[in-house]
Amino acid sequence: MNCEQAEEMLGAYALDALTGDEMTAMRAHLASCPEHAAKATELRAVAASLHAVAEPMAAPAGLRDRITAAVAATSQTEASRPAAAIARHQPLDIGVRRETRPSSRLHWRPAMTFGAIAATLAIAVAGMLAWNISLRNESGGAAISVVRPLQQDSGATAGYIVLFDDGEATVVSDAMPRLDASQSYQLWSLSDTGEATSLGLIQYVDGGSASADVSFDAARTQRIAITIEPAGGSEQPTTQPLYIADLS
Amino acid sequence: MAPIPTEATDLNSDGVRSTNGDMDDAALLHAMQGGDESSVAVLYDRYGGAAYGLAHRITNDATLAEDVVQDAFVSVWKQCARFDGSRGQAKSWLMTIVHHKAVDTVRRRAGRPERPLPEGFDEPVAVLGRPDELTERSMDAAAVRNAVRGVPEDQRTTIMMAYFEGLTHIEIAERMKVPLGTVKSRLRIGLEKMRAELRQKVLE
Numbered sequence: 001m002n003c004e005q006a007e008e009m010l011g012a013y014a015l016d017a018l019t020g021d022e023m024t025a026m027r028a029h030l031a032s033c034p035e036h037a038a039k040a041t042e043l044r045a046v047a048a049s050l051h052a053v054a055e056p057m058a059a060p061a062g063l064r065d066r067i068t069a070a071v072a073a074t075s076q077t078e079a080s081r082p083a084a085a086i087a088r089h090q091p092l093d094i095g096v097r098r099e100t101r102p103s104s105r106l107h108w109r110p111a112m113t114f115g116a117i118a119a120t121l122a123i124a125v126a127g128m129l130a131w132n133i134s135l136r137n138e139s140g141g142a143a144i145s146v147v148r149p150l151q152q153d154s155g156a157t158a159g160y161i162v163l164f165d166d167g168e169a170t171v172v173s174d175a176m177p178r179l180d181a182s183q184s185y186q187l188w189s190l191s192d193t194g195e196a197t198s199l200g201l202i203q204y205v206d207g208g209s210a211s212a213d214v215s216f217d218a219a220r221t222q223r224i225a226i227t228i229e230p231a232g233g234s235e236q237p238t239t240q241p242l243y244i245a246d247l248s
Numbered sequence: 249m250a251p252i253p254t255e256a257t258d259l260n261s262d263g264v265r266s267t268n269g270d271m272d273d274a275a276l277l278h279a280m281q282g283g284d285e286s287s288v289a290v291l292y293d294r295y296g297g298a299a300y301g302l303a304h305r306i307t308n309d310a311t312l313a314e315d316v317v318q319d320a321f322v323s324v325w326k327q328c329a330r331f332d333g334s335r336g337q338a339k340s341w342l343m344t345i346v347h348h349k350a351v352d353t354v355r356r357r358a359g360r361p362e363r364p365l366p367e368g369f370d371e372p373v374a375v376l377g378r379p380d381e382l383t384e385r386s387m388d389a390a391a392v393r394n395a396v397r398g399v400p401e402d403q404r405t406t407i408m409m410a411y412f413e414g415l416t417h418i419e420i421a422e423r424m425k426v427p428l429g430t431v432k433s434r435l436r437i438g439l440e441k442m443r444a445e446l447r448q449k450v451l452e
Contacts, residue, residue, distance in 0.1 A: 008429070011436030012417040015410040016351075016363050019418060043436075046443045050411045051302050051343040052389035053396055059300035063314055064292055067321045071288045074322055 001025040006036050014043035027174070031157075148245040150226070159210070161224055161245040168215045171202065171224070176210045176243070179228065186229040187212055188237055189221040196237050202226065221247060269293075273338035280328045288325050295339055296321075299346045306350035306412055307357075316353055320346040351414030363414060395445035403438030406431055 001009075006029045012018050013026050030037045150159040150173060159173025171187060179185065187199035199214040216224075225241035268279055268290050280287040292299075299320060303313035323345050324331075331341055352362050396404060409420050417435065421428040 008432050008436065011407075011434075011439045012410070012432055014439055015407065015435055016348075017410040017415065017417045017420070017435065019416055042443060043439045046439050046446065047407075047411065048340055048344050048347075049392045049442075049446070050396070050407070051298070051347060052392035053408075054298075054302040054305040054412075056297035057301040057304055059296045059317065060310065060314055063300070063317060064289060064296065066314075067292055067318050068285070068289050070318060070322045071285050071325045074326060 001029045003029075003033060003036065006030070006033065010036065010040055010043055013040055014047040016047075148247060150224075150243045150245045152243055158243050161247075163218075163247070168213065169224070171210075171212045171214065171226075171245075173202075173210045173243075176202070176226075182231050183228050184231050184233055185210065185226050186233045186237070187214060188225045188227065188241070189216045190223040190225050191220045192222045195220075196225070198233060198235070199224070201233050218247075223247060277328055277331050277338050280325065281331070285325075288321055291324065291338065291342070292321055295342055298339070299342060302343060302346050303350045306347070306414070307354055312353055312357075313350070316346060316350045319349050323349075347411075355414050360419075363416065391446060391449050392442075395442040395449075398445050399438045399441050403434040403441070406434040407438045410435060 006026060009018065009022065009026060013023070018026060026040075030040055148161050148163070149157040150161055150171065152158050156175075158175040159171065161169055161171045163169045176185060185202040187202060189197045189199055191197075197216070197220075199216055200212060202210045202212045224245045224247065225237070226243040227237045227239045227241050229238055268276060268284065268287050271279065271287075271290070273291070273294070276287045276291055280291075296317065299317045300313055303316040303320075304310065307313050307316060320342065324342055331338065355362055396407075399407065406420060406424070409415050409423065410417070415423065417431045418428060421431045424431070
């Protein structure tokens with residue numbers, strides 16, 4: 001989708017009135033066009049305000065009690081963690097501060113703001129990232145240090161890896177095809193000598209995106225790679241990496 | 249005579265007024281993030297009528313609207329960790345969830361596929377940030393309705409079909425028997441007019 005086509009579709013996008021293919025194309029365009037990304041956010045805010053056109057109505061008696069009962073029966077904790085990463089070697093648990101992590105010796109860039117990053121990421125990815133960051137902020141906070149694209153062989157960007165200044169990272173993608181139940185995407189830390197250490201598996205979350213939270217030894221990690229492995233993961237990579245993020 | 253309460257009050261088992269009825273929305277969501285179930289009831293007391301009004305307007309069915317509102321409040325409870333109060337209003341987030349659920353309901357009922365959403369379902373638009381010009385004040389109901397009235401009728405009707413009927417632009421083009429390009433233009437130009445009007449309101 002070129003800029004002219006995207007411009008014309010901004011209104012339909014803001015109102016969620018695009019078809020699936022158009023939405024995918026639009027998201028790809030917005031990820032690479034800050035000008036349209038800003039305009040899209042603005043028009044979405046306008047579209048979201050349209051709820052005010054509907055007059056409030058007295059809700060049926062009993063609805064409040066039904067909601068209260070439903071809330072009491074619904075586990076907030078489990079449901080609030082749709083993107084919780086799976087890791088065989090390092091159990092990960094988003095939202096709970098993990099044990100002391102290895103100190104980072106990577107040369108970080110100056111911290112970026114979320115807004116600057118959001119402008120460059122596909123919106124689904126930015127949303128997941130925002131959610132992740134809000135959890136981090138609750139648990140003490142860690143600034144974003146650097147964002148690296150997750151690249152395919154072809155050079156195309158399939159997602160991003162966001163490194164935080166506490167040595168943790170979040171991998172987010174909305175362009176990784178969903179695998180069948182016999183296979184898993186597995187994340188690896190690759191050292192400069194090519195040694196691979198598993199960082200766990202990537203999980204799909206609502207909205208068709210994929211995500212994982214990892215902590216790794218930044219001093220020994222030159223690249224982060226993603227391979228397809230048998231379901232549950234492997235001890236060592238058994239296939240060639242499909243996606244690689246270079247951290248150096 | 250005791251004053252008539254104007255907002256939600258919650259009495260605990262000792263008959264003491266709980267404090268969350270006095271909280272602003274952001275504090276309420278924060279309490280919810282801490283696991284306070286009663287905050288959902290307070291939020292319902294504040295916005296249940298607006299939520300039900302929106303759900304009813306979209307579904308045109310009392311039972312479906314009730315289900316939508318219940319689902320939406322339970323979603324808010326489940327997903328409240330995602331909400332970032334510094335980036336938007338709790339009410340906007342709630343109403344976005346109500347809207348998505350109501351539209352999905354009517355599309356399912358009509359046998360149409362669910363619409364693709366750019367954020368994961370239930371993702372708060374507010375968390376993605378909003379332009380500074382469009383403040384909470386500019387988004388009050390009267391200002392929005394006024395901005396809608398300022399949009400030419402053909403554009404307004406097209407926008408309403410997308411928002412309240414949950415139609416895609418292709419479906420709108422078929423329904424209105426106009427070219428797809430016309431629908432795209434009406435949606436974009438109409439929203440841009442609303443944006444300009446709401447901005448103007450802020451500058452007044």
